[in-house]
Structure formats: C-alpha cells, structure tokens
Amino acid sequence: MTGISSPDPLKFAFAVKSSPHAGRSGxxxxxxxxxxxxxxxxxxxxxxxxxxxxxxxxxxxxxxxxxxxxxxxxxxxxxxxxxxxxxxxxxxxxxxxxxxxxxxxxxxxxxxxxxxxxxxxxxxxxxxxxxxxxxxxxxxxxxxxxxxxxxxxxxxxxxxxxxxxxxxxxxxxxxxxxxxxxxxxxxxxxxxxxxxxxxxxxxxxxxxxxxxxxxxxxxxxxxxxxxxxxxxxxxxxxxIGLQGTRLSKQAEKEKAKQTQEDGSQQKQQTLVPxxxxxxxxxxxxxxxxxxxxxxxxxxxxxxxxxxxxxxxxxxxxxxSGIEILPFGAGAGGNIHGHGMMNARDLSNWHQAQTPDSVTDTLPLRVPGMVMSPNPSAALDSQFKAGLDHGELVLSEFDTEMVDHLMPLFYAWQTNGLVKISDKIMTQTLAGRFWNVNLQTGLFAYLNQNAFESCASSMST
Ligand SMILES: C[S@@+](CC[C@H](N)C(=O)[O-])C[C@H]1O[C@@H](n2cnc3c(N)ncnc32)[C@H](O)[C@@H]1O
Ligand code: SF4
CATH class of the missing domain: 3.80.30.20 (tm_1862 like domain)
Incomplete structure (x- = not known):
C-alpha cells in the first residue's frame, strides 16, 4: 500500500497497476x-x-x-x-x-x-x-x-x-x-x-x-x-490486462507453455504484459x-x-460519487445512494419489455443488481476523486481522519509519490501514474487500521 523506496518511483514504486479502478465494499x-x-x-x-x-x-x-x-x-x-x-x-x-x-x-x-x-x-x-x-x-x-x-x-x-x-x-x-x-x-x-x-x-x-x-x-x-x-x-x-480479452488469452497460453517448458517455478508469474x-x-x-x-x-x-x-x-x-441514473443492458449507476448494475444479457433485458409488465408511468425493473447504500461512499468518493485529480486538499477532510492517515501519506512522500505541504498533498508524476494503486492502498490501510473519530467513540 505504501509502494517501495526506489530512486525511480515512476518505474519501480509498485510492480504493476493494481486494477482498473479502486474501491472498498461497504x-x-x-x-x-x-x-x-x-x-x-x-x-x-x-x-x-x-x-x-x-x-x-x-x-x-x-x-x-x-x-x-x-x-x-x-x-x-x-x-x-x-x-x-x-x-x-x-x-x-x-x-x-x-x-x-x-x-x-x-x-x-x-x-x-x-x-x-x-x-x-x-x-x-x-x-x-x-x-x-x-x-x-x-x-x-x-x-x-x-x-x-x-x-x-x-x-x-x-x-x-x-x-x-x-x-x-x-x-x-x-x-x-x-x-x-x-x-x-x-x-x-x-x-x-x-x-x-x-x-x-x-x-x-x-x-x-x-x-x-x-x-x-x-x-x-x-x-x-x-x-x-x-x-x-x-x-x-x-x-490493462483485462480478463477475457484476446490479449489476455494469448498471454495465458504463453504462460502455460512456459510452465510446461520450465517447470513449476514459472507458476507464480503474473500474465506477461x-x-x-x-x-x-x-x-x-x-x-x-x-x-x-x-x-x-x-x-x-x-x-x-x-x-x-x-x-x-x-x-x-x-x-465524485454523484447520482447516476443507468439505462440500458449493462449500464451501471447509483440511485438514492444505492449502487445499481443492469445485467448485460440482451434477451433478458428485453424480457422486461413484455406488454403485461409495462406500465406507462413507471420505468421497467430490468434484470440486474441493486446494492445497499455504502456508509462510507461520500468519503471514499472524495478520496478517489482527489487522488485521480492529482491532489488531496487535506483541509477539506476531518482533521482526525487526516492524522489517522498521516503515516501512510508520509510513507508515500518518502517513496517519491506525493509532496505534503500544510494543507495539500500533491502527487508527483509518479504518484499520478500510480494513482489507482494509491487509492487501493488507502482503502487497504483504512480496512487494516479502522478509523474511529473521538466524536463517534465518545457517543458510543
Ligand atoms: C468502452 S471503450 C469504447 C470505445 C469504442 N467502442 C472504440 O471502439 O473505440 C472506451 C475506452 O476504453 C479504453 N479501453 C478499453 N480496453 C482497455 C484496456 N484493456 N486497457 C486500457 N484501456 C482500455 C479504450 O481506450 C476505449 O476507447
Ligand atoms: S467497445 Fe467494442 S469496438 Fe470499442 S474498443 Fe471495445 S471491443 Fe472494440
């Protein structure tokens, strides 16, 4: 989550981009x-x-x-x-x-x-x-x-x-x-x-x-x-080496071939980019x-x-986690704070169009998933939007939360990923390149080091 110390953090702070997007389930x-x-x-x-x-x-x-x-x-x-x-x-x-x-x-x-x-x-x-x-x-x-x-x-x-x-x-x-x-x-x-x-x-x-x-x-x-x-x-x-693409299937084949030729030591390797x-x-x-x-x-x-x-x-x-109304098979969004993902299957999506389920006053409930509201959604979006943009304005966050995260932020600074001033943590070019890893790292840090503000601990 902190990256590693390297004279060239742009190339070596992390081994690989963690995923297309970061998030934590709540x-x-x-x-x-x-x-x-x-x-x-x-x-x-x-x-x-x-x-x-x-x-x-x-x-x-x-x-x-x-x-x-x-x-x-x-x-x-x-x-x-x-x-x-x-x-x-x-x-x-x-x-x-x-x-x-x-x-x-x-x-x-x-x-x-x-x-x-x-x-x-x-x-x-x-x-x-x-x-x-x-x-x-x-x-x-x-x-x-x-x-x-x-x-x-x-x-x-x-x-x-x-x-x-x-x-x-x-x-x-x-x-x-x-x-x-x-x-x-x-x-x-x-x-x-x-x-x-x-x-x-x-x-x-x-x-x-x-x-x-x-x-x-x-x-x-x-x-x-x-x-x-x-x-x-x-x-x-x-x-990004996305699962199911022609490229990742090719890479899997090459990996399997290498494993056959070179024995078990290759089995731990990730897909060849x-x-x-x-x-x-x-x-x-x-x-x-x-x-x-x-x-x-x-x-x-x-x-x-x-x-x-x-x-x-x-x-x-x-x-920034705003309300997004999703329409169409495979569309994702968020209504009244509930994450939504419409199923991709086209024929199932059309099933929702059968005349007896049609009312002309209410949008059809197409197949898909609805999630309960995420209690940390607003905070997580603030972190994600800031790190994606290239800086976190620390004064916009709860000071106790910033203090809680400071060990992680200082480790990022030591590793050449950010520069911290009084009120703003600005990402370096390396920090911007690795921004999804920083987001993933921040959520992993919060999962491992649960934050409890004085206000909430006093009220319980
Ligand atoms: C949903 S795609 C739609 C693009 C459009 N249909 C086209 O053919 O160009 C939107 C963008 O996602 C990006 N994209 C798709 N697969 C990607 C991958 N594996 N890694 C990085 N970016 C990707 C591409 O740049 C693409 O233009
Ligand atoms: S969305 Fe379709 S056309 Fe566009 S990049 Fe992907 S596979 Fe190609």
Missing part, C-alpha cells in the same frame, strides 16, 4: 421489492449533482485488448434496442424522481454508440432532451471514427449532443491492425481534423499506451499525431510532459484538454 446486494422500486421513482432526489448513463452494448468487431464487447452490431437488433430504450427514457423522464433535480451531464457509452444509425442517434438524443437538463449540460456520444458519417454527426448535434469521445487507441496502422481496429493513420487524422473544426462541440480521442507492437518511438508519434489531429481533449490510458510496466511508466511520463509542454491542461491523471470547450464533466463527477 454494501451488500439487496432484493428490491416492486413497491420499493415504485417508491424510488416517486421520491424526489436528495442529490445536488446528477448524471444519466445510457449504455449501447453493440460493436462490429471485438478488439484484442477490450472486454467491453457484448453483442455484435446488427441493424435489426440495434433498432429494437433503441426503441425500447427510448420508451424507458421517456417514461422515466416523467417521474417525480427525475423531475426533482437537474442533470449536469449525460454519457451515451458502450460498446459503440456510433454504430447506431443517424436516425437512432437522434431518437436517443431527443429522449435525453425530455430530462430536466442543466443549462449547458455536457452530453457525450462515445464511439469510434469508422462509419461516423457527416449524417450521424449532424443528427447528433441537432439532437443536443455536444461532446464526442472517440477510441483511437493508436494511430499506427500496424498496431491498429494487430489490435483489430478499422482504418489507417491518415484516415483517422483527417477525420478528427474535420470534426474538430466544429465551432463548439468538444472532440476527444482515447489513446492506449502499452499495446503489442507499440514501441516508445511509435508512442511518441501517436502523441504527435493526436496533437496534429486538432482534438480538444485526450485520454492516455495504460493498457504486451509492454512491461517500466516502459509503460516512461510512456505515461513522455505523454504528460509533451502535452503539458505543448500548452495542454491536465484535468485528471489521464485526461488533458487544449481548449476550454472540453470539460470532461461526466468523468470527473462520476468519480
């Missing part, structure tokens, strides 16, 4: 009765900030590194899904719960939402407009550039979308081919340049570092290319330095913008 699955579900939609929200997350679980191709693939894009399947989804959105939009507070941000993610037809993008965009949106709310459409035609862009803009997040991953044509991506470098740069000419919409590109075949030289060119593409925002994601952790650390540092020296502003550990139109409101608020 809640359990709930069996929500139909009456409770009904009462949720009749009860006004107590949240001050809210978002909508709408999931479009279709892709035309399974990329080698990704485990978000759920269903093949098929026009009849997508159109049936869009029809049901829009009905659910309109029904929800009329409930007292939805009407009781405005929505700051909406994210239509996937999968590949840009695989919808232009008319379907418009149907979803218009259904979103039925919600009480904050003035200048951020409304994002996620997807990729292949087959994102002018007709789709125009339909999205006309129906209210104002932010477009495209997975590019790498511009290098060979790396793309190996990862199962469409299009070559030149096509991508040209299309991003065209889209970025829009006077107000924010165009964002996701890049991954550490893909197979992506050398440091290729990565530096990827960074130059993204700058040249004129996009307004960029995410630099470290490749495409690019080792130290090289990935250098890639992150190169990306952060190049963007910042080119005038880009860092909004979080992995997101930068060059233009104020890019706000990244959904990503930053989602980490």
């Amino acid at each position: 809640s359990h699955p709930l069996d929500l009765s139909p009456q409770q579900w009904q009462s949720w939609w009749a009860t006004p929200t107590s949240a001050t900030q809210r978002a909508l997350y709408i999931h479009i679980p279709f892709c035309r191709k399974r990329c080698s590194f990704c485990n978000f693939f759920e269903n093949g894009s098929n026009s009849a399947r997508i159109s049936r899904y869009v029809e049901s989804l829009s009905q659910q959105l309109y029904t929800a939009s009329k409930t007292p719960f939805v009407k009781s507070g405005t929505f700051d941000t909406v994210y239509v993610g996937g999968g590949t939402p840009t695989d919808m037809q232009a008319s379907e993008i418009a149907i979803i965009g218009e259904a979103i407009q039925a919600f009480p949106l904050a003035k200048n709310a951020e409304i994002t459409l996620e997807g990729r550039l292949n087959d994102f035609t002018d007709a789709k862009f125009d339909a999205a803009l006309a129906s209210g979308f104002n932010r477009f997040s495209f997975g590019v991953q790498s511009f290098n044509t060979q790396v793309r081919l190996a990862a199962g991506r469409f299009d070559n470098r030149e096509v991508l740069i040209e299309r991003l340049q065209e889209l970025s000419k829009h006077p107000s919409a924010s165009i964002v590109a996701d890049l991954i570092f550490g893909l197979p075949g992506q050398t440091m030289e290729i990565w530096l060119q990827d960074l130059q290319d993204v700058i040249q593409s004129s996009v307004h925002g960029v995410d630099l994601y470290q490749l 495409a690019v080792d952790s130290q090289t990935r650390a250098s890639m992150y540092a190169a990306g952060a330095r190049l963007l910042e020296s080119s005038g880009w502003q860092r909004l979080s550990s992995c997101h930068w913008r060059r233009d104020n139109r890019e706000r990244s409101i959904y990503n930053s608020l989602a980490k």
Whole structure:
C-alpha cells in the first residue's frame, strides 16, 4: 500500500497497476421489492449533482485488448434496442424522481454508440432532451471514427449532443491492425481534423499506451499525431490486462507453455504484459510532459484538454460519487445512494419489455443488481476523486481522519509519490501514474487500521 523506496518511483514504486479502478465494499446486494422500486421513482432526489448513463452494448468487431464487447452490431437488433430504450427514457423522464433535480451531464457509452444509425442517434438524443437538463449540460456520444458519417454527426448535434469521445487507441496502422481496429493513420487524422473544426462541440480521442507492437518511438508519434489531429481533449490510458480479452488469452497460453517448458517455478508469474510496466511508466511520463509542454491542461491523471470547450464533466463527477441514473443492458449507476448494475444479457433485458409488465408511468425493473447504500461512499468518493485529480486538499477532510492517515501519506512522500505541504498533498508524476494503486492502498490501510473519530467513540 505504501509502494517501495526506489530512486525511480515512476518505474519501480509498485510492480504493476493494481486494477482498473479502486474501491472498498461497504454494501451488500439487496432484493428490491416492486413497491420499493415504485417508491424510488416517486421520491424526489436528495442529490445536488446528477448524471444519466445510457449504455449501447453493440460493436462490429471485438478488439484484442477490450472486454467491453457484448453483442455484435446488427441493424435489426440495434433498432429494437433503441426503441425500447427510448420508451424507458421517456417514461422515466416523467417521474417525480427525475423531475426533482437537474442533470449536469449525460454519457451515451458502450460498446459503440456510433454504430447506431443517424436516425437512432437522434431518437436517443431527443429522449435525453425530455430530462430536466442543466443549462449547458455536457452530453457525450462515445464511439469510434469508422462509419461516423457527416449524417450521424449532424443528427447528433441537432439532437443536443455536444461532446464526442472517440477510441483511437493508436494511430499506427500496424498496431491498429494487430489490435483489430478499422482504418489507417491518415484516415483517422483527417477525420478528427474535420470534426474538430466544429465551432463548439468538444472532440476527444482515447489513446492506449502499452499495446503489442507499440514501441516508445511509435508512442511518441501517436502523441504527435493526436496533437496534429486538432482534438480538444485526450485520454492516455495504460493498457490493462483485462480478463477475457484476446490479449489476455494469448498471454495465458504463453504462460502455460512456459510452465510446461520450465517447470513449476514459472507458476507464480503474473500474465506477461504486451509492454512491461517500466516502459509503460516512461510512456505515461513522455505523454504528460509533451502535452503539458505543448500548452495542454491536465484535468485528471489521464485526461488533458487544449481548449476550454472540453470539460470532461461526466468523468470527473462520476468519480465524485454523484447520482447516476443507468439505462440500458449493462449500464451501471447509483440511485438514492444505492449502487445499481443492469445485467448485460440482451434477451433478458428485453424480457422486461413484455406488454403485461409495462406500465406507462413507471420505468421497467430490468434484470440486474441493486446494492445497499455504502456508509462510507461520500468519503471514499472524495478520496478517489482527489487522488485521480492529482491532489488531496487535506483541509477539506476531518482533521482526525487526516492524522489517522498521516503515516501512510508520509510513507508515500518518502517513496517519491506525493509532496505534503500544510494543507495539500500533491502527487508527483509518479504518484499520478500510480494513482489507482494509491487509492487501493488507502482503502487497504483504512480496512487494516479502522478509523474511529473521538466524536463517534465518545457517543458510543
Ligand atoms: C468502452 S471503450 C469504447 C470505445 C469504442 N467502442 C472504440 O471502439 O473505440 C472506451 C475506452 O476504453 C479504453 N479501453 C478499453 N480496453 C482497455 C484496456 N484493456 N486497457 C486500457 N484501456 C482500455 C479504450 O481506450 C476505449 O476507447
Ligand atoms: S474498443 Fe470499442 S469496438 Fe472494440 S471491443 Fe471495445 S467497445 Fe467494442
């Protein structure tokens, strides 16, 4: 949890990124009765900030590194899904719960939402407009550039979308081919340049570092290319070895082969990553330095913008634990403080659409999981959002809690991950690269060293 002492903490403070996200469990699955579900939609929200997350679980191709693939894009399947989804959105939009507070941000993610037809993008965009949106709310459409035609862009803009997040991953044509991506470098740069000419919409590109075949030289060119593409925002994601991907299956096969050849000593090894952790650390540092020296502003550990139109409101608020209403098979969110995850299976999701379960006043209860409220949710989100952003403002936390955590924070400082001043703990470049490990470490520390404030111990 503290990292290890090293002259080069960027590369060696931890062996590997602990997981895609950090968290600690403080809640359990709930069996929500139909009456409770009904009462949720009749009860006004107590949240001050809210978002909508709408999931479009279709892709035309399974990329080698990704485990978000759920269903093949098929026009009849997508159109049936869009029809049901829009009905659910309109029904929800009329409930007292939805009407009781405005929505700051909406994210239509996937999968590949840009695989919808232009008319379907418009149907979803218009259904979103039925919600009480904050003035200048951020409304994002996620997807990729292949087959994102002018007709789709125009339909999205006309129906209210104002932010477009495209997975590019790498511009290098060979790396793309190996990862199962469409299009070559030149096509991508040209299309991003065209889209970025829009006077107000924010165009964002996701890049991954550490893909197979992506050398440091290729990565530096990827960074130059993204700058040249004129996009307004960029995410630099470290490749995570996600279970079930083509890459992790390959790595498992290689590991099994090695075990057979070399005997039992290899059995303890973790999966062989495409690019080792130290090289990935250098890639992150190169990306952060190049963007910042080119005038880009860092909004979080992995997101930068060059233009104020890019706000990244959904990503930053989602980490702060705000209320997120989830719609669609596979969507996750949090309603009245209860975590929710809709099941991924499409046919089960459609089952909830059968006429006898439809009421026109209440959103359907689609299959999925509902969790009890997490008593430490607000505090955990404050830690997560701060460490993701790159600093913890210590004066915003209970002083006893800060004192309790100080041994961990000093160990991080000794190991080159943070700098502590009177009121602020700022992460170094190494601390930002390892920020998910810091979050995981902080929750592990709190689990092992339970915090009890004087106020609560005096009252018991
Ligand atoms: C849900 S995916 C949707 C992207 C879009 N469908 C596309 O094809 O580009 C969102 C982003 O997650 C990131 N991602 C997916 N798998 C990843 C992995 N194994 N490691 C790091 N980032 C990953 C990619 O950068 C991707 O653009
Ligand atoms: S990167 Fe996008 S298109 Fe590829 S499998 Fe993941 S979600 Fe689907």
